[in-house]
Amino acid sequence: MSIKSRIRTIAHYPHEGIMFRDITTLLKDPVGLRATIQELVGHYRTLEIDKVAGIESRGFIIGAPVAYELGLGFVPVRKQGKLPAETRGRDYQLEYGSDRVEIHVDAIQAGERVLLVDDLIATGGTAEAAAGLIQEMGGEVVECCFVIDLPAVGGRARLERHGLKVFALCEFEGG
Numbered sequence: 001m002s003i004k005s006r007i008r009t010i011a012h013y014p015h016e017g018i019m020f021r022d023i024t025t026l027l028k029d030p031v032g033l034r035a036t037i038q039e040l041v042g043h044y045r046t047l048e049i050d051k052v053a054g055i056e057s058r059g060f061i062i063g064a065p066v067a068y069e070l071g072l073g074f075v076p077v078r079k080q081g082k083l084p085a086e087t088r089g090r091d092y093q094l095e096y097g098s099d100r101v102e103i104h105v106d107a108i109q110a111g112e113r114v115l116l117v118d119d120l121i122a123t124g125g126t127a128e129a130a131a132g133l134i135q136e137m138g139g140e141v142v143e144c145c146f147v148i149d150l151p152a153v154g155g156r157a158r159l160e161r162h163g164l165k166v167f168a169l170c171e172f173e174g175g
């Protein structure tokens with residue numbers, strides 16, 4: 001069962017030169033969707049984890065069923081202005097400009113062990129900001145997990161330099 005073979009690549013989307021790794025082809029396939037969730041659940045079943053945090057928006061699609069299967073709660077890390085209650089936020093740099101992720105102040109209790117989930121790691125900027133927020137709230141980031149790693153872009157190395165553990169189900173060459 002190949003998860004990687006079910007991921008579609010769209011060249012030059014959303015910008016010239018970007019190879020967009022499109023997981024909709026994986027998600028619409030019942031075998032692909034189940035294998036993705038089961039592989040992640042299998043990897044984390046024996047680890048001590050209190051909560052799963054997913055990064056908007058594809059991190060929600062992967063993170064929520066992983067949390068459900070592990071019998072854990074799920075918390076969303078969202079883009080600026082989307083969460084209704086009191087939030088904490090962190091800005092991070094994009095290739096052009098900056099962005100911001102936010103989390104509810106009551107989403108994570110001090111000492112909780114949190115698994116951070118997104119669909120893909122490229123530069124690692126988004127995950128680094130989300131992990132930083134969780135740590136700022138007293139949470140411990142057990143691991144950052146992704147369906148796809150783009151090692152050439154350097155996100156994994158960047159997170160590892162900050163002492164974060166990284167796990168991905170497959171890798172693609174290039175950016």
Ligand code: AMP
Pocket residue numbers: 018019020021022055056057058118119120121122123124125126127155175
């Ligand atoms: P980064 O902060 O650079 O690690 O970017 C990660 C976020 O951007 C993830 O939420 C991805 O969904 C999205 N992303 C970045 N590059 C790609 C790509 N080549 N294909 C699909 N999604 C991407």
